[in-house]
Amino acid sequence: MTEKKELILETALKLFAEHGFDTTPTSQIAKEAGVSEGLIFFLFTNKEGLMDAILAMSEERMARHVKSIVALGEPLAKIHATIELPVKLFSEEREFWKLQFSLKWQKKYRGQSYRPSGYYLELVEVITDAFRQLGYAEPEKEVLLLVMLLDGLSNQLMQQPSEAFIEQTLSFLKSKYQQNKLKS
Amino acid sequence: MTEKKELILETALKLFAEHGFDTTPTSQIAKEAGVSEGLIFFLFTNKEGLMDAILAMSEERMARHVKSIVALGEPLAKIHATIELPVKLFSEEREFWKLQFSLKWQKKYRGQSYRPSGYYLELVEVITDAFRQLGYAEPEKEVLLLVMLLDGLSNQLMQQPSEAFIEQTLSFLKSKYQQNKLKS
């Protein structure tokens, strides 16, 4: 990957996240990246190719996070780490995940983003198991609930990303998943 | 409101929800509504004006739902009705709410959609009170949790809107909010 290729990807990511895919002209990407517009098409064939290249990074990044969660031994630790996942994602690569989430509502990319096939399913399986080990009555449904919760949390993080809010919310959520809580 | 005005609004809503605001040309709206393109601009000044007209309907629709929830006496009934809200919205006016949700991720309309000022705040207040009445230790945080849950549920509904799934999920969620559950 050349220097300019990365520069284009970075700039496009930023602009796509900020203004959306359709409302960001390639000319602007070129201008802000300090390259010629032609280079974008030389390197990525077309605008969609540029988007695909950005999306391809998603899989890899998510993979790392899921791996680190799976590696944890304690089932409760896995669940708490999963709760922290959205916050981790946003704090590390805000623009990137913002783009992912906005894509979920676009027909074209639905299902493709944020839950890229393999790793999402692996995480679901691992967390289901964790709930089972903790003695929850309906582990599958608990996972679904947790997924919904984290979707909602992600929404919230976009709108109110203050440190104080995050910390409060996280600890409250974690308090809901404790050894001594009801498992039904 | 003339007949054609409504026709344009309906068609635009459908197309915006399906393909997005930016990727739906006014020419297509006119064509599918069976009116001239000029009429759109005569009635709504510009494309954004058309969008604003659609959004304005949101406030009114949500108002009705919130009112019916507030009218319920039992605090637990209020909470359960709130849980049912997303399902109700989607079953009644799928296209409409789909559009609302997709807008949340667009900078321009953030905060404006789905939680239109007054009624969202009223609902939050009412539900906070309901939690308080039920003896929950941290009613404000419980509301936030519920909001996040319903955001996530809405996401889920877009991706898997099967009757069976909905019923299962709803009853599971409601089971989490019962008289005999932990309130901390």
Place this chain on the structure above:
DNA sequence: AAACAGTAAGTAAGCACTCACTTATTAATT
């Protein structure tokens, strides 16, 4: 010199919006 990385100046299509105009509706005048 051949291949590669990069540019600048295009091109053609699509878009939101305008405008001069027609048709339907209502109000006023005789």
Place this chain on the structure above:
DNA sequence: AATTAATAAGTGAGTGCTTACTTACTGTTT
């Protein structure tokens, strides 16, 4: 009631701008 005047509703062929993409060219490695 009929005619006229005035307004409102509706048309559709432009217009100019923006956009994704192309092409012909240039410098730089190997």
